Amino acid sequence: MVANLAPAPLGGVAEPGRCPAAKMAQGRRTVAGARLRYPLTRWAGEISPFGWRYSSARGAWRMHTGIDLISPPGTPVLAVMGGQVARVDTIGGYGIAVIVDHGNGWQSLYAHLQAVAVRPCTLLPAGGQLGWVGRSGSASTDHLHLELRSGTGPSQVAVDPAKYLPRP
């Protein structure tokens, strides 16, 4: 499944509706009860969970809107569901990030990448490679920050992906 991909340049944002029409598997209306593909080719060594956490360095609580999968740099990063790449960009603290649109209001975001293997509008099967683990943006160690989002516009919410990921 993981081919010998060459890193691609950062491609920017795919304007909604601007991607060439393509047949893609639409995401389920809900991922409840569904299984996501594991986003790495090996199990993460350590996981930092979704939810509120206290930073003693900042002296403040912060919401962690995804999960961190600690993994060696260069580990292939895979799409958790089939979909179309909506954004490939450097996004603030996320560093080099890819957003995949799965249809029906579901999106996944992969952050702190070392490099990307896709461009906006690229169609990915579940398990298709989109980049490599790194520590770009605000990351103190090499890891994948994975987010799962449901809904559109102001009603978009972050969902804990760990509930739907396979476990070792």
Ligand SMILES: [Zn+2]
């Ligand atoms: Zn994170």
